Amino acid sequence: MSLEALESDADSGQDALEFNWDDHLEETGALSVPHHVFKHVDQGLQTGLAPGMKLEVCVRTESEATYWVATIITTCGQLLLLRYEGHQDDRRADFWCDIMTADLHPIGWSRQQGRPIRPPVGVREKHQDWETLLEKALNESCSVPANLLEGAQRGCNPIDLLSPGLSVELVDRQDAGVVWSAVIEDNIGGRLRLRYAGTEGLPDTHSITWVFYLDPLLHLPGWAQEHNCTLRPPAALLPLRTEAEWEEVKKTISSQEQDSSISDEFYKDRPAITPHCFIEAMKLEAVDPAAPFTISPATVTKVFNDQFFLVLMDDMREEAQKDGGGHAFLCHRYSPGIFPTQWCLKNVVKLSPPPGFQGQDFDWADYLKQCEAEAAPQHCFPPDPSDQCIKESMMLEAVNPLCPENIHVATVTKVKGQHVWLRLEGSKQPIPEIIVHTDSMDVFPVSWSETNGYPLQYPSKPRVEKQRKVAVVQPEKHRVPSKDSSPDTAKQQLNNSQAEIAGQTNGKYCCPKIYFNHRCFSGPYLNKGRIAELPQCVGPGNCVLVLKEVLTLLINSAYKPSRVLRELQLDQEGRWQGHGETLKAKYKGKSYRATVAIVRTADQVADFCRKTCIKLECCPNLFGPRMVLDRCSENCSVLTKTKYTYYYGKKKSRRVGRPPGGHSNLEGGVKRRGRRRKRRKQLFVHKKRRSSASVDNTPVGSPQGSGDEEDLDDDDSLSEDTGSEMQDELMDDSEYSEKKSQPPTPSPSPPETPRPSRRRRKARSPSCSDDENRPPSPKSPRVEVPQKLCLDSSPLEWSVTDVVSFIRTTDCAPLARIFVDQEIDGQALLLLNLPTVQECMDLKLGPAIKLCHHIERVKLAFYQQFAS
Numbered sequence: 042m043s044l045e046a047l048e049s050d051a052d053s054g055q056d057a058l059e060f061n062w063d064d065h066l067e068e069t070g071a072l073s074v075p076h077h078v079f080k081h082v083d084q085g086l087q088t089g090l091a092p093g094m095k096l097e098v099c100v101r102t103e104s105e106a107t108y109w110v111a112t113i114i115t116t117c118g119q120l121l122l123l124r125y126e127g128h129q130d131d132r133r134a135d136f137w138c139d140i141m142t143a144d145l146h147p148i149g150w151s152r153q154q155g156r157p158i159r160p161p162v163g164v165r166e167k168h169q170d171w172e173t174l175l176e177k178a179l180n181e182s183c184s185v186p187a188n189l190l191e192g193a194q195r196g197c198n199p200i201d202l203l204s205p206g207l208s209v210e211l212v213d214r215q216d217a218g219v220v221w222s223a224v225i226e227d228n229i230g231g232r233l234r235l236r237y238a239g240t241e242g243l244p245d246t247h248s249i250t251w252v253f254y255l256d257p258l259l260h261l262p263g264w265a266q267e268h269n270c271t272l273r274p275p276a277a278l279l280p281l282r283t284e285a286e287w288e289e290v291k292k293t294i295s296s297q298e299q300d301s302s303i304s305d306e307f308y309k310d311r312p313a314i315t316p317h318c319f320i321e322a323m324k325l326e327a328v329d330p331a332a333p334f335t336i337s338p339a340t341v342t343k344v345f346n347d348q349f350f351l352v353l354m355d356d357m358r359e360e361a362q363k364d365g366g367g368h369a370f371l372c373h374r375y376s377p378g379i380f381p382t383q384w385c386l387k388n389v390v391k392l393s394p395p396p397g398f399q400g401q402d403f404d405w406a407d408y409l410k411q412c413e414a415e416a417a418p419q420h421c422f423p424p425d426p427s428d429q430c431i432k433e434s435m436m437l438e439a440v441n442p443l444c445p446e447n448i449h450v451a452t453v454t455k456v457k458g459q460h461v462w463l464r465l466e467g468s469k470q471p472i473p474e475i476i477v478h479t480d481s482m483d484v485f486p487v488s489w490s491e492t493n494g495y496p497l498q499y500p501s502k503p504r505v506e507k508q509r510k511v512a513v514v515q516p517e518k519h520r521v522p523s524k525d526s527s528p529d530t531a532k533q534q535l536n537n538s539q540a541e542i543a544g545q546t547n548g549k550y551c552c553p554k555i556y557f558n559h560r561c562f563s564g565p566y567l568n569k570g571r572i573a574e575l576p577q578c579v580g581p582g583n584c585v586l587v588l589k590e591v592l593t594l595l596i597n598s599a600y601k602p603s604r605v606l607r608e609l610q611l612d613q614e615g616r617w618q619g620h621g622e623t624l625k626a627k628y629k630g631k632s633y634r635a636t637v638a639i640v641r642t643a644d645q646v647a648d649f650c651r652k653t654c655i656k657l658e659c660c661p662n663l664f665g666p667r668m669v670l671d672r673c674s675e676n677c678s679v680l681t682k683t684k685y686t687y688y689y690g691k692k693k694s695r696r697v698g699r700p701p702g703g704h705s706n707l708e709g710g711v712k713r714r715g716r717r718r719k720r721r722k723q724l725f726v727h728k729k730r731r732s733s734a735s736v737d738n739t740p741v742g743s744p745q746g747s748g749d750e751e752d753l754d755d756d757d758s759l760s761e762d763t764g765s766e767m768q769d770e771l772m773d774d775s776e777y778s779e780k781k782s783q784p785p786t787p788s789p790s791p792p793e794t795p796r797p798s799r800r801r802r803k804a805r806s807p808s809c810s811d812d813e814n815r816p817p818s819p820k821s822p823r824v825e826v827p828q829k830l831c832l833d834s835s836p837l838e839w840s841v842t843d844v845v846s847f848i849r850t851t852d853c854a855p856l857a858r859i860f861v862d863q864e865i866d867g868q869a870l871l872l873l874n875l876p877t878v879q880e881c882m883d884l885k886l887g888p889a890i891k892l893c894h895h896i897e898r899v900k901l902a903f904y905q906q907f908a909s
Contacts, residue, residue: 092113110179
């Protein structure tokens, strides 16, 4: 797509939303490549501190500064979980500390400095002869290295040591004996942007290169001199400066001071390069790193030493032969992209003949005979491990080989041995599938770019306009098409709509910018925090497209999107006159659709926005073509949800600003939600009594019975009823709204839905709310109080197996696997609460409340039986 087309999309309000990996994986149904596959990413996050190492730490519970030995239990970045020596397997005294702020030292530091060594009170109570315990700890050879706790490396991982401005040396990609200096310009999670020395002011095409810090060709200053290598810039840079200028740069490089303080950490994670057994003129199959799209024949043209050799891509064209052949690149035994001959044939992969090859079908036997060469034997190549956890259709992030500064969303299209074929997405120009090794340092796990604050190239999502008209808001799986709409009618409406939008190119149909004034009163339906996260404005562009985008953003910003969609729903009379657009909302795993009125011309936009705000009982200036800078003209800052509902929702027979015959869901105007929901609650309970469905064991008064769940339940009951039942309920609501101006008079309830007695309502009052918008939930049936739990042992002593055994005795037995995976023992169980369970176990509200109910029973039993 051209740039002009992209700008046009942005103007019409259809620009792509911010990319989110979770949403993308859910939409595509794909899986992400497991994180442990990317070993180079994990290595860069390790600080060198490992569980089991010992150190000395200042005892915080003592009045004077004393020190004692502690063991590292686990690490999390620069945070350490420590356990004092003498506690053995007792986890109760474990504590966290920050390497950067805590008083930590290697074993033996206190004696060298003459500092007092004394254990905390808990250790002294357990071990009277703690001096013997100390001597044993001091004699063990598992101390944390001093350089990890002191100096520049304190709390730093290897990536943090490579800061911008640091000089490094890079081996030439075509000659293992040539090295040139470069300066780190940026460090993106260990991926270094390097500028070659002496290229200041030159174009970035040849001056900039990208390498990962674990690349075997990257070294610290002084490495070239130590290994007798030649200092020379890459061949592509030589014509850009005179020989005298390069000599001056070379002198500057030679005079650089060597920094040996980080050399140990810099090289400690490097994989060892074992000797190879290649000889010159051997033939093999290879992927050109400069264009990794195909596999072609190649030749070993030079052997530098027992570690490195040069591979040249075969090119049989005359002009290439004069220039020395195709592209050459440096390799070692474990270099990705080199294969033995016949590898493509055995793995059913296409082998591309070399350019200039004469013949229809390529055959290795004939080719070797023609070139008078021999094939590299199988033992020259490392064996392919049998375990492979990358599968087709999995997703990851990958570097674009044609533009290394770009990282793309990538999909695995093929897996052969240790190599995978990737399709890069989000590129302006189509890119062929690239071939990479599974251990390549140019591929990363999903969300790696977001974690490191680097832009990710992702595919744009075209918006598909769906023209299906729906009469009521209900889940898609229960949606029944209208009997009045025939296929010919729908097709005619579709053609008319498309023709109308296509002809809207002048100013009459151009909508101005629509601003979201998040400081204004948001009303009872919209979440003020979510509105504050919306863009400042949408548009300008086509009125239908801009307003549809605005309403979609508002629906997604609601506490309950389905409720807002119900409020905006077009009335029955105007729905089939071509004045509506279909909008969609998702809530609690269900999808809802409704037809919403949207104006077509720019002169109607301001009035449309104001009326929509009044429908949603929010400030009329919450969104619209006018930006509210400091103070709203409606003085809405003094309103609360309760006050606004009182003054604008009850006092008048119609809502403020609602035009006569407006798009209300009920004919009489304002809906009496409380009375309507009570009737539905009785219907729901009545049906439950007749059915044999299982009853939720959630106790009365729990969050599941709060008003936050009621509106969705209301929608659910609407979708589950038949069409006649829904029509009867709408008629009942209309009757209530017509009588709201009359004084209330007692009237008997219908016999099929008897109204519960006053005593019964009082018994259920804990789940009720004083707010009219928060009636009791119809999904909170009364249940018997569970029997008192009697524990055989203290939960503090429970192991993971004990916890799992208890969970399996409850109605939450299917969740026992989570406790095994997360290693939750008794102590951790007592610390769980509802927010923690929802966040860490990824449970929905209902199962989370059930689980927390059983956890609270354990806590209560623990306090009654063991806390005293």
